[in-house]
Amino acid sequence: MLRPLLSSLLLTGAAFSQDGGQLFTLYCSACHGADGLGATGGQFPPLAGSPWIQGDPARAVKIALLGLHGKVEVEGRTYDLEMPPQGGVLADDQIAAILTYVRSSWGNHETPVAADFVKTTRAGLTRTAQWTPEELLKEHPLPKPPPPIANLTSRVYHGKWTDLPDFNQLKPENMEEEQSGLVSMKHSDVQDYFGLVWEGELTAPEAGAYVFHLDADDGARVIVDGKSLAEIHGLGPMNGSRPKEGKADLTAGVHKLRVEFYEYTDNQGIQLAWKKASSPFWQNLSDNPVPPPKEKMLIAPSATRAVVYRNFIAGVSPRAIGIGFPSGVNLAYSADHLGTELIWTGDFIDASRHWTDRGQGNEPPAGDHVVKLSNSAVLPDGATFRGYKLDPAGNPTFSVQLGTRLLLDSWKPGDRSLVRTLNLSGSGEALDVLLTDSLAVQGSAGTVQLGDQLTLKTDHATLLTKGSSTYVHLTSGQPATLTYQWR
Ligand code: HEC
Numbered sequence: 001m002l003r004p005l006l007s008s009l010l011l012t013g014a015a016f017s018q019d020g021g022q023l024f025t026l027y028c029s030a031c032h033g034a035d036g037l038g039a040t041g042g043q044f045p046p047l048a049g050s051p052w053i054q055g056d057p058a059r060a061v062k063i064a065l066l067g068l069h070g071k072v073e074v075e076g077r078t079y080d081l082e083m084p085p086q087g088g089v090l091a092d093d094q095i096a097a098i099l100t101y102v103r104s105s106w107g108n109h110e111t112p113v114a115a116d117f118v119k120t121t122r123a124g125l126t127r128t129a130q131w132t133p134e135e136l137l138k139e140h141p142l143p144k145p146p147p148p149i150a151n152l153t154s155r156v157y158h159g160k161w162t163d164l165p166d167f168n169q170l171k172p173e174n175m176e177e178e179q180s181g182l183v184s185m186k187h188s189d190v191q192d193y194f195g196l197v198w199e200g201e202l203t204a205p206e207a208g209a210y211v212f213h214l215d216a217d218d219g220a221r222v223i224v225d226g227k228s229l230a231e232i233h234g235l236g237p238m239n240g241s242r243p244k245e246g247k248a249d250l251t252a253g254v255h256k257l258r259v260e261f262y263e264y265t266d267n268q269g270i271q272l273a274w275k276k277a278s279s280p281f282w283q284n285l286s287d288n289p290v291p292p293p294k295e296k297m298l299i300a301p302s303a304t305r306a307v308v309y310r311n312f313i314a315g316v317s318p319r320a321i322g323i324g325f326p327s328g329v330n331l332a333y334s335a336d337h338l339g340t341e342l343i344w345t346g347d348f349i350d351a352s353r354h355w356t357d358r359g360q361g362n363e364p365p366a367g368d369h370v371v372k373l374s375n376s377a378v379l380p381d382g383a384t385f386r387g388y389k390l391d392p393a394g395n396p397t398f399s400v401q402l403g404t405r406l407l408l409d410s411w412k413p414g415d416r417s418l419v420r421t422l423n424l425s426g427s428g429e430a431l432d433v434l435l436t437d438s439l440a441v442q443g444s445a446g447t448v449q450l451g452d453q454l455t456l457k458t459d460h461a462t463l464l465t466k467g468s469s470t471y472v473h474l475t476s477g478q479p480a481t482l483t484y485q486w487r
Helices: 002-016 020-027 058-066 092-103 115-123 133-139 352-357
Strands: 068-074 077-083 150-158 174-177 194-204 208-217 219-224 227-232 244-250 253-263 269-276 307-310 320-324 329-334 339-345 368-372 384-390 396-402 405-414 417-425 431-436 440-442 447-450 454-458 462-466 469-474 480-486
Touching: 020 092, 058 092, 058 115, 058 133, 068 133, 092 115, 208 219, 208 227, 219 244, 219 269, 227 244, 253 269, 320 396, 329 405, 329 417, 339 405, 405 431, 417 469, 469 480
Parallel strands: none
Antiparallel strands: 068 077, 150 174, 150 194, 194 253, 208 244, 208 269, 219 227, 219 253, 307 320, 320 329, 329 339, 339 368, 384 396, 396 405, 405 417, 417 480, 431 469, 440 447, 447 454, 454 480, 462 469
């Protein structure tokens, strides 16, 4: 009877050994990304290459158990978000399996984490609150990062070059070892008419395609394993049209880096950075950092529900309410002018300016076919904004009080269209609601052309044109439906 016993033991063993990759997908990847680079294009922090998971595993175990909040810097970027605790739902061996997976994936090369270690760490906790990064770093400081370029040396050459010379044929003035591990102009002893050659070693964390970014004033070349990847010739400034990018397929491990540079007169400088081709983040290899590309942070509706954005929107009076609908049509309503001032198709809003600079400037609509409907009060004096409601699909109804009358202004998406219903209730005179103060060109009956992309259609509602303005004539109890249709 030995055989059945043995196989049942094996089965039990298999049932209890945890699959770290699968658990990571279930419990972490929604925020940290299946590729460990941070979900939603890096809005969440990466685990690939993160020093927070390196070295002593206690730091990462404690984050997994209790979560983290507050400003945290990961690989040169700052996040100020919330990570919920995971310790309540994850057993010790599950956390161990996840962190073992994290510490050995995407170029991370750290030792496995044992379930017993998680158990001891959990038992030793004297708190239940989420960590702040400072509290955690007091107990577990981050490992000192290695220099970006290992064993870096610099050689200085004197001479007047307007293009890259063959430095191998020239005699350097001096040679230094550079502890900083960064290519720098500080390594030169003169201001004009000189050349610099740096040599060192780069460690590719994993095999794959890498991209190098080079800019220089005046010229430069970056050579990896003897192959030139990017070159800048002639004379000229940085941060203009001269930066170059070069690609290399690298094996995991150490590669020889050589950077050649010359300066004629006036300003001098070099910018060098590299990244995995799949990563959005550059690692600087020079003390002059590569300016970050302008990243978009698109606010987008879900597949089934509209999204609301309340902030300054360029082209709309200050109290703007933006609505992005799932079908790719958008509007911006002005609570000052009591009407929709902008409508557009495609992407909704790029909020990068607010999210990176904390509220500087107005966000322009991110999409296209932007139509400016009006720029002045839509309703007579005395009308006041009474807020807006959203139906279950997120479609808004804006309401405005006019004396004893109430105007409900509802918007729903259609196929490349927005369908608007205006409903006046209460007793009093009829009301003319401004539709546009600049665009209208009267078309056939019941149709108005608004620019060359947009047509406004009505269901028997009465449209009035006075000068360059077009109004819809509303009477109490008789709703009007207007369709804004893009071509
Ligand atoms: C709901 C989203 C979410 C989930 C799920 C989540 N995290 Fe996080 N994690 C975050 C956020 C947000 C931060 C940064 C918190 C801050 O800004 O203070 C973070 C930070 C971290 C950090 C430190 C910073 C870094 O990038 O290295 C580690 C390590 C980490 N999480 C590991 C995990 C592991 C392991 C799991 C799965 C067990 C997990 N997280 C699940 C959102 C999440």
